[in-house]
Amino acid sequence: MSKKAAAPSNRTLASKESTLFKELLSLYENKQLKKGLKTADQILKKYPEHGETLCMKGLVLVHMGRRDEGIELVRKGIRMDLTSHIVWHVFGLIQKGEKKYEEALKSYMQALRFDKENMNLLRDVAQLQTQLRLYDGLVETRHMLLRLRPTVRQHWIALAVAYHLSGNLAEAKKVVVEYEKTLKNVPHYDVEHSEMLLYHVRLLEELEQYSEALTLLDVSAKDRAIVDKTAIMEFRARLLSKLKSEEAEHAWKVLVEHNPECYDYYKGYMSNQNLDLDKNPAEALAVLREFSAQFPKANVPRRLSLSLASGEEFKALAQPYLLSALKKGIPSLFVDVKSLYTDPAKMKCLEDIAESIRQDTSPESSVPSSSSTEPTTYLWSLYFLAQHYSYLSEHTKALDLLDTAMSHTPTLPELYTCRARTLKRAGDFYGASRAMEDARRLDGQDRFLNTKSAKYRMRAGLIDEASALLGLFTKKDAPSPGADLEEMQSLFYLQEEGDAHRRAGKLNLALRKYTAVQRVFDDYEDDQYDFHGYSLRKSTINIYLNVLNWEDHLRSHPSYIKAAIAASRIYVDVFDDPKLASGNVDGNSTDAEKKAKKKAKKAHQKEKEDAAKKAATAAPNNSSNEDKGLDVPFKDEDPDGMKLLSSPEPLELAWKLLQPLTTLAQNNIEVCIAIYDVSIRRKKYLQAAQALARARALDSEYPDLHVRIVHARHFVSSLPEAIPPPVGPVFNETLDKILPEGVALETYNSQYLQTHSTSANAILAAAQASRVLGAPLQEVENLLFTALGDGVQLDIKTALDISNFLKKVKSSRVDELHQALDTKFTISTAFKAPEELAKLRELTVSTNMNGSTEKLDNGTAVPIENEAELGKGVST
Template sequence: MAPQQVTLAQKDRKAFQDLLSCYELKQLTRGRKVADQILKKYPDHGETMCMKGLILVHLGQRDEGIKLIRDGMRKDLTSHICWHVWALVQKGEHKYEEALKSYMQALRFDKDNFNIVRETSVLQAQTRAYEALVESRLHMLRLRPNVRAHWVGLAVAYKLSGNLVEAKHVLEHFQGFLREAPVNDAEYSEFILFHVRVLEDLGDLQAALALLDKKSKDRYVVDRTAIHTFRARILSKLKNSNTESPQAAEWDTRAESEWRALLDLNSECTDYYHAVLANQGIDLGSLDDDSRTQALGLLSEFSAHSPKAYAPRRLALTVAEGDKFKELVKPYIEAGLSKGIPSLFSDLKKLYADPFKRQVIEEIVEDIRASSPSEPAEYLWTLYFLAQHYSFLDRHRKALDILNLAVEHTPTLPEIYMMKAKVLKRAGDPYGAVRSMDEARALDGQDRFINTKSGKYRLRAGMVDEAEEILGLFTRKGAATPGADLTEMQALHYLVEVGDAYNRTGKLNLALKKYYAVQKVFESFREDQYDFHQYSIRKTILLPYLDMLKWEDEVHSHPAYVHAVVSAALIWIELYDDPLLGKSLQPSHETTESSKKALSKAKKAARRGNDPSLRWRIFSTVSNQSDDKGLDAPPPKDDDPDGVKMILADDPLERAAKFLETFKECGKHIMDVCLTNFDVAIRRKKYMQAAQALVRAHAVDAQHPEVHLRVVQFGKTGESFMAYFSVSSLSDSIGSAVKSVLHETLIALKPEEISLDVFTSQYLQSHSTSSTVILACAKASEILGNPMKDIESLLFTSLQDNIELPVEDALRILSYLQRIKSTRAEEFRIACDNKFEFSTVFKSSDQQAALRQQCLLEEKEDCEDIETL
C-alpha cells in the first residue's frame, strides 16, 4: 500500500513556504534549519525531506542529500515538489531524458506550475522532443500571454517541429498586436530575419521578400550583410522557380545586384562567386565549353574590379583548362613566389587532382628556378615550393636535395627545416623528422606553432613523455602535468595524437583512456548547449540558435570523434580476439608508483585553488542564467589512471557497441563507422545488424578493399550460420527469417553463382596494382582457409615495382604477417628496409632503440642551446 500523505498544519505550511523561499534566495543554511524544525514535528513529510535533501546537495553533502530525497519521494509520490526536486538532481547529473520524465510526472500533479512547464520545455529542446516542445510552449503562452519570449519560443518550437505554417501564423499574430517596434534594435532585427527565414523555408518567397524590403527600408533590420544575403538568395530562388513570370527578368537583375553587393563587402568569399555564377546558370560542377568560357569571363571581370582579391583568380584556375590554364596560372605562381607566400603550395594543391595541371605547375616553377631570379627571396621560396611539390608526389630524394640547396642559400629560415621534417615523416623516418623539427625550433624557440609541431612529431615517433615536455612550455604552470592541462582545455588534436601514439606502441590501456577523453569533450559540447535553449529565446538570438542545434546534431561526425571512437572500438575488438592481451598490458610496479605520484601532484594543485589563467570560459555570459547552480554532479574520481581495470573488462564487445551507438544517424555514411559496426556485430552474432552495416558500407563505396574483405567474411559466416540453423532446436520461423536476410544481403553484395574464392580472385585482378587490395585479399584468403604459403606469396607481390606501396601500407602488411606468425615476416621487413631509402620504421628493434636514444641526446643538446639563447 502507498504510504499515507502527511498534511501540515496551517502554521507549519507557512514554515514550509519559508523553506521554499530560502531555497529560491539561496539562503541554504537558514533553509536547512527551517527544514529541521518541520521534520522534528513531521518526520515523514516527504516534501520537506526532499527540500532538505536538495539543500544538502547544494551544500556539498551530495550522497546524504540524494538519499534523503529518495526517502522523501517514497513518502509522497503524488507531490509535484518531490518530482521537481528529483528532476533537478537528475538534470545536474546530465541525465536529461530521465529528468524530463520526472518533470512530466510533476506536471501530472500540478499542470499549471509555470516553472515546471518552462524547465520541461528546455529539456524537450535538449532531447530534441520537438512535438512535445510545441505543447509546452503553447502551455507557457496560455499561462503568461503578455510575455514576448513566449510568442517567440512558440514560433521557434513550430519551426523545429517542421510545422512552418503554424510558425508563420504565430509570428504574424505577434507582430499584429505589437504596438511600437523599436528602430535599429538588434533583438527585433533578429526576430524579423527569423520571420523571413520561416517564409522562405515555407516557399512563400514573395512574402518573404516583401517583408524584408519593408522592414529594412524602415530601419528595423540592422545587419546589412544579412539583408543582402537574404535578398540575394530569395531573388535567385524566385527567378529559378518562376522562369515564365513577367517579373523573372527583374528578379534576375536584382539578384545579380545583391550578389555583387556582397562581393563588394567581402571579395574573398568563394561562396559569393559560386552564387553569382549559379545565378547566371553556371554550375561549376558540370561545365561545358560555353559555360566554362562564360565563367572565366565573369571571373576576369571580378578580378579587374577587385585587383587585390585572390579568390576570383584562384577560382579561375579551377575552371580553366588547357592553354587558358597555362595563361592564368603562371602570373598567379610568379606573384606568390615574389611575395614569399609560404602557403602557395597549399593553395594550389587541390589542382593536383588533374595530372595535366600538376605537370604544368611543375614546369612553370622549374622554369622560374632555372632562370635564377634576381631576388634571393624569390629563389628561396621557389625552392620551398618545389620541395613541397616533390614531397607530395612521394619523390622524397628530390625534395630533400632541393631543401639542402635552400639551407645552403638561407640557413636561418625555420620553414625549411619544418618542411624537411615533413618530408622525412612521409618517407618513414620519424626520428629524423623530430631532429629536423628541433633544428627549426632552435631558430625560434618562442614560436608556439613550431613548438606545437615539434611536440606532435615526437608523438608520431612514440616519444610521449618528451612531447609533453615540449608542450609544457606553453601550458599552465600550476597543472599536474602538461597533458592534464591540455585535456582540461579540450585540445582534441593532442588527445587524438597521444592516443594514437600509445596505440602504435602497444599501450592499449593508455590509448583507450585518451580516446575516452575525446568522448568526454564531446559530451561537454552536448551539456554546454543546455543554457542556450532559454537564453537564445529570451535574447531573440534565433538564427544562430538554429545553426547551433544543427551543428550539435551533427557534431559526432567530427573527424576527431570518429577517429577516437573507431580506434577505441578496434582496441576492444583486439582485446576480445585475444583475451590474454589485456593481462599482458598490466603496468609494472614502477609505472603504478609513477601514476600515484602524478595523482598526488594533481590533488596538491587542486588544493592550491583556481588559477585565474585556468581556462577561458566561452559560456560565462549564459551560465549565469541557470537556476540550478550547485546541483552539477562532481566529476567522478578516476581510480584507474592507467586504464588497467578498463582493459581487463569482461565485456569488450558490449563496450565497443555502446561507444559506436553514439553515432546514431550521423555515422551511417562514414565508411570507418560502418566497417567497425560490422566487425562488432559479427562477433556478437548480431547477424542482422552486421548485414545492415555492410549494406551501408557497400553503398558508400562498393569497391573499397575493406568492404570486399567484409563481404567475404560475411559470406563465410553465413555458410556456418546456415549450417548451424539446419540442426538447431530454434524455431523454424526465426531461422528462416534470418537465413532469408543473409541470403538476400549476399545476393546484393556479390553474384550468387560465383564462389567466394572466385569473387576474391576477380576483385584482385581488377585492382592488381593496389597494395591495400593485396592486403585485403590476403586477409580474405585466410578467412577462406587457403594455405599460408599462398597468403605469403600474395603479400610479397606488393614489393614489385608496378605496385603502389606507401610506407603506411607496407607497415600494415608487416604487422599482418607478424600477427599470423608468418615465417617470412622478417624477410618482408628486410625487403622493405631496402626498398624505402630514407625509412627507419623497418629497422630492427635494436636499431630503432639506438635511433631513439640518439634522438633524445640531440634533443637535450638543442634544449640547452635554446635555454642559452
C-alpha cells in the same frame, strides 16, 4: 519553486516551520547553502518525516559536495510524499545535474501532475524536450506557457521556434504574425526586434513565399527596423534570384563589392546567371575575368578561375597567381592549390611554373634582376617545390631542395616543418621529430611550433617527452600537462596520444584517450542545454536554429569518427582474443610508466578532493528564479583504462561509439567496415548486411571490403544452423547480391588479387582473406612478400600495415620483411633492427631534450650546424 496553498495533512507544517520552509527555498535560490542546511535541520527537528524538507536538504547537500548523502535524503523524501511537486522537481534537478535528461524529464512530468501551472517546471520541461528533440511535446509545453503568460514576448518566440523545429512552418508563421500585431512603439534599430524580423523573413523563404518575404524585408529595412545590413543584402539577393528578378544580378554584385573575398557571393552570382561551373566553364571564366579586373587585389576570382581553366589558359592564369604569392611569401600557397592536383595536367603545369620561377630567381641565374624581392621569391619557390615533391612522395628531391633553402636562409621555421613532414612521409619518424624540434627552437614562444613538435614526438613513440614539451604552455598547477589538455578538450592531443599508445601495444591507455574524445563530444552536446533558454531570451533565433542543426550533425566531425573507429577496432580485437585484455598489466610496464601511473592516481584523488572543497565553498552572488541544474565534474574512475579494456561487453561499448555514425557518416567507407565488424559479432545480421551493401556502393574494390565480403560468406557457411527468419533470408539475399553463394571463396580471392596485382593494399587484403579461409601461414607469408616485387605500388603506411599483420599472425619472417623494407625505403628508419631503433630513440631524446642550438644576439635560436650560413640569404 513555490509550494501550493492546498496541501495534504501529511505535508502540513505549523506556522513557524512553514515560514522556515519558505526561507529555505529562498536560501537555496540564492545559493546560501550553509544557512539553508541549518534551516532544514530546524524544520526536521520537529517534522523528521516531512518529505519536501528532506528533499530540499538533500539538494543542498548535493550542492555542497556531499552527493551520496544528499541523494539518499532526496529518495527518502520522495517516499514520504509521493504527491508533492516539490519532491519530484528536486529529484529532476538531481538527475539533470547528472546529465540523465530522459529521467529528469520523467520526474518533471510527474511534478506537473500535481502542479500543472508551475512556470519553473514548464520552462525546465521545455528545455529538456528541446535537448531530447521531443518537438511534438515541446509545442504543447510552449502553448501552455503562452496561455499562462501571453504578455511575455519570449513565450511567443519560443512557440514559433517549437513549431519550426517540429516542421510545421505554417503554424510558426501564424504565431510570428500574431506576435507582431501585439507590438507597439518599437524603437528604431532595436536589436531583438531586428532578429525577430529576420526570423520572419527566413520563415517565409523556407515556405517559398518569396514575394511576401521580399516585401517584408524591404519595408523593414526602409523603416530602420533591421540592424544587420549584411543580412539584408544576403536575404535580398537570394530572394530576388528565386523570384527570377532582373534586380538579382545587381544584388549579387553589390554583395561581391561588399566582400570580394567571399566564395559564396561569386557562386551565388554564377547560379543566378544559370552558369554551371562544370558545364559552362568558359562563360564562368569570362565573368570571373571581369571581377578580377574590377577587384585586382581580390584573390577569390583568380583562384576560382584556376579551378575552371585548362590547357594554355590555365597556364596563363597560374603563372601570375603563383608568382604573386611567391613574391609576397605566402606559406600556405601549396595548401591553396593542392586541390588542383586531382588533374595531372594542372599538377605538371604548376610544377613547371614553380621550377621556372626558381631558375629565374636563383642567385646563379644569368637572367638580369631588377626586383629587390627576388631573393625571397627564390626562397619561397624552393619551399613550394619541396612541398610539391614531398606530396608526390619524391622525398629525396624534396629534401635536397630544403637543404638548399636552409643554406640560403637558415632561420625560417617553415623549412624545418616541411622537412619534418617529408621525413615523416618517408618513414623516418625520429628524424622528423628532430627536424620539428629544430623548427620549434627557432621561436620558443610559438605555441603552434611547440604543439607540432609535441605531435611529432608522439608519432615517434616519445610520449613522455611530448608531455614534457606540452607542459611549457599548460597550467603549472595542473596535475599533468595531459590532464590540463584533456580538460581544455584538446582533440589533437587526445587523438595523437591514443594513436601513440595503440602503436606501442598499450591498448588500455589508447582506449582511455579515445573514450576521452567521446566525452568531449558529450560535453558539446550537454553545453547546448543552457542555450535553449538563453537564445530565446536574447532573441538570437537564427543563430540558435543553426546551432541546433550543427549539434544534430556534431558527431560527423573527423576527430570523433577517427577515434570511434580506432576504439571499435580495439574492442573487436579484444572480443576475438580476450588475452589482449590481460596483456596490458603493470608487469609489462617500465618503471617510468609505473611512476606515471601512481602519479596519475594521486592527481585523480587530489582532483576529487578539490572538487568537493570547491562545491562546498561555491556561493554565486547573483540569484535566479530559474535553476540551472547541478554541474557534476567528471570523475575518472579508470585512470589507466584497464576497466575499459577488460569490460565484459566490449562489443556494446564499440556499438555505442559507432551508432551515431550510422546516420551521420554513411558515406565513409571506413565507418561501414567498422560497423560490419561489430555487428556481425553482435549477431545483428541486418546491420552487418546493410553496412556491407553501403560500403560496396561506395567503392566495390576497396581492399578492406574484400576481406569483409569473404569473412561474411565464410561466416555464414560455418554456422551450425541457418540464421532463422525473418533476419536470415534478408541477410542471405543481401549477401547473394554482393557475392553469389555458388562462387568459391578461394577463386574469388584469387581473382581479386589478379585484378589488383600491382596494389600492395590489395595484396594485404588477399592475404588477410586467405587467413580468414584458414590458409596455411606459409602461404599467407609468401603472398605478403609479393608486395616487395617490382611494379607493386608500396608506400610506408601499407608496409607498416603488412608488418603489423605478420606480427598479429605470429610469423617468424617479420625480421626478414623488415630487412627487405629497410633496403627498399632508404630514408625510412621504421624497419631498422631493434638495436638501431633504440639508438635512434636515444639520439632523438637527447637532441630534443638537450638541444643542438645556440642563441643569436636577437634571441633567435639557430641550429649549430647552420651557424656558418647565418650571413647568407635574407631575413624573413
